Amino acid sequence: MNILIIGGAGMLGAKLVARLCKEGRICGQAISKVVRHDVVLAAAPPTSPFKIETHIGDLSEPGEAEKIIADRPDLIFHLAAVVSGEAEADFEKGYRINLDGTRFLIEAIRKAGGGYCPRLVFTSSIAVFGSPFPDAIGDEFLTAPLTSYGTQKAVDELLISDYSRRGFLDGMALRMPTVCVRPGKPNKAASGFFSNIIREPLNGIEAVLPVDVDVRHWHASPRAAVGFLVQAAEMGGAALGARRALTLPGLSCTVGEQIEALRRVAGDKAVKLIKHQPDDTIRKIVSGWPRNFDAKRAHDLGFRSEKTFDEIIRVHIEDELGGKLAQAYP
Amino acid sequence: MNILIIGGAGMLGAKLVARLCKEGRICGQAISKVVRHDVVLAAAPPTSPFKIETHIGDLSEPGEAEKIIADRPDLIFHLAAVVSGEAEADFEKGYRINLDGTRFLIEAIRKAGGGYCPRLVFTSSIAVFGSPFPDAIGDEFLTAPLTSYGTQKAVDELLISDYSRRGFLDGMALRMPTVCVRPGKPNKAASGFFSNIIREPLNGIEAVLPVDVDVRHWHASPRAAVGFLVQAAEMGGAALGARRALTLPGLSCTVGEQIEALRRVAGDKAVKLIKHQPDDTIRKIVSGWPRNFDAKRAHDLGFRSEKTFDEIIRVHIEDELGGKLAQAYP
Numbered sequence A, B: 001m002n003i004l005i006i007g008g009a010g011m012l013g014a015k016l017v018a019r020l021c022k023e024g025r026i027c028g029q030a031i032s033k034v035v036r037h038d039v040v041l042a043a044a045p046p047t048s049p050f051k052i053e054t055h056i057g058d059l060s061e062p063g064e065a066e067k068i069i070a071d072r073p074d075l076i077f078h079l080a081a082v083v084s085g086e087a088e089a090d091f092e093k094g095y096r097i098n099l100d101g102t103r104f105l106i107e108a109i110r111k112a113g114g115g116y117c118p119r120l121v122f123t124s125s126i127a128v129f130g131s132p133f134p135d136a137i138g139d140e141f142l143t144a145p146l147t148s149y150g151t152q153k154a155v156d157e158l159l160i161s162d163y164s165r166r167g168f169l170d171g172m173a174l175r176m177p178t179v180c181v182r183p184g185k186p187n188k189a190a191s192g193f194f195s196n197i198i199r200e201p202l203n204g205i206e207a208v209l210p211v212d213v214d215v216r217h218w219h220a221s222p223r224a225a226v227g228f229l230v231q232a233a234e235m236g237g238a239a240l241g242a243r244r245a246l247t248l249p250g251l252s253c254t255v256g257e258q259i260e261a262l263r264r265v266a267g268d269k270a271v272k273l274i275k276h277q278p279d280d281t282i283r284k285i286v287s288g289w290p291r292n293f294d295a296k297r298a299h300d301l302g303f304r305s306e307k308t309f310d311e312i313i314r315v316h317i318e319d320e321l322g323g324k325l326a327q328a329y330p
Helices: A011-023 A064-068 A084-089 A091-112 A148-165 A192-202 A222-235 A255-271 A280-287 A296-300 A309-320 B011-023 B064-068 B084-089 B091-112 B148-165 B192-202 B222-235 B255-271 B280-287 B296-300 B309-320
Strands: A002-006 A033-038 A051-056 A075-078 A119-125 A170-176 A207-209 A216-220 A245-247 A251-254 A274-276 B002-006 B033-038 B051-056 B075-078 B119-125 B170-176 B207-209 B216-220 B245-247 B251-254 B274-276
Touching: A002 A011, A011 A033, A011 A222, A064 A091, A075 A091, A075 A222, A084 A091, A084 A148, A091 A119, A091 A148, A119 A148, A119 A222, A148 A170, A148 A245, A148 B148, A170 A222, A192 A207, A192 A255, A192 A309, A216 A222, A216 A309, A222 A309, A245 A296, A251 A255, A251 A309, A255 A274, A255 A309, B002 B011, B011 B033, B011 B222, B064 B091, B075 B091, B075 B222, B084 B091, B084 B148, B091 B119, B091 B148, B119 B148, B119 B222, B148 B170, B148 B245, B170 B222, B192 B207, B192 B255, B192 B309, B216 B222, B216 B309, B222 B309, B245 B296, B251 B255, B251 B309, B255 B274, B255 B309
Parallel strands: A002 A033, A002 A075, A033 A051, A075 A119, A119 A170, A170 A245, A207 A274, B002 B033, B002 B075, B033 B051, B075 B119, B119 B170, B170 B245, B207 B274
Antiparallel strands: A216 A251, B216 B251
């Protein structure tokens, strides 16, 4: 099994590579090679029973897509994207990377010939939905995005469904929940605080909460997200029929519920490190985001996410903190 | 008011030009010029109180979009498309005309500068929907097309919504019902029979019915369709908020109900000219088509279509047959 990971230097890409290295197999076959492709250099990979190649390049450059599928990968994970904030700030870059890049990839696959029809697992986003919403967004709710990023992902979903229906590839577009607790440093993404208010206090560091505690959102751990990618790859797109975009399961909870989970796991001391500093800009952005889903289709297909936010925090402690809380929380 | 009609040589384009010629005004202003653009030469226009220019060109050719918006039309009707059957048979042509052509147009508008922000009325289609359907498709039902044509229209809808939200243009994507009774000769479109079984008998000519009489579909007359275009242009996109795609009203009726309407309007002799010759290919195609809608949003905005199929037939007799039935039906 020859695997290509586009966006392989990112957080999910690195965790996906780590899982593939650990398992050595996917879709019932031994992995022969993993190629990591990204615009920046990926960190050194873990020890693996198969060859790992690392390529730097921009999928939106003409000819790049043809180059990266030249050795006909059997399975392609396409995780690369300009994030929401950047796609809104730089209109042309967002369309170039998030729409043209994906189209170049599927066009290169279509034109490859020789019966080439790889499995393609693409990360879409709940940003394809825009308010007003029902209480829980079902599998038949329209995609009416309120950002250019969401528009680009919704277009990609449509293209992947059509190219799959035509038999050019076997695609799946996975609408990921917000990945939380995101490891690493705080970033400036509007959604960053959902992770910051957990990760930073667990390290004994203050974190800013810019919204009210009744804000509700849709979460899954990085471990669950990687699990979705692997499970989708194993399942294949045929299980989705003509509708290749799939809303994945997640946990709907309020910021207040996140904080109470932190209190149960790490105590009052941790919670006291959260500083409430309302930010009207972020409050406004977040007010247009999905709060809850009824991901029945994915659930019926066997996809599962965490059931409590306590569990999401414990996954973070296991995967990022070596299973232990910082010294401040004995 | 300077108006550009892309796809101006088609059936709807010709009827739209005729209506604009008759009224001389739109959006509360006198029309100063109408430019008809198409890949084929449009028929001679009717007498008009304003200048009519006719250009031949292909919107999907680089530079063409810039050329046709060079004199900054205030209002653009974009009706041009490769039809469903052709977009399915010729994958590349469908994407080139129906997706790239539209994108070239909105990109040219975005880059025009100088505060240029025209009103754009785009004809989308109920082909953006794919089965399985609810009994009546509501305004919040997902777009999951089962054809490349439907995919291209759904992508165009998303782009027009995003470009409108960003303030580059004031767009509306109108999901037209199947236009019936379509004037002219029988064509090979899979949907042609809906019109053929009415138009041909009214002219004393036999027509083939390839599906069963319980097939239900969604219709509006050509007059209603042109009315939708003008009404949308007058309304402007702001009334649609962020969701610029609008399912228009239509009449849901079965082929059997169409035939009974024909009997009431033109008698048994006309109905006897319909020959039932089931065609499994057409039956299969039609079985995946939408049957009924709850177009509440458009209705609330004041859009109206015919309420009975008798009315649709009478519109055809008035607009195409000079108000009189052929001699065979005194």
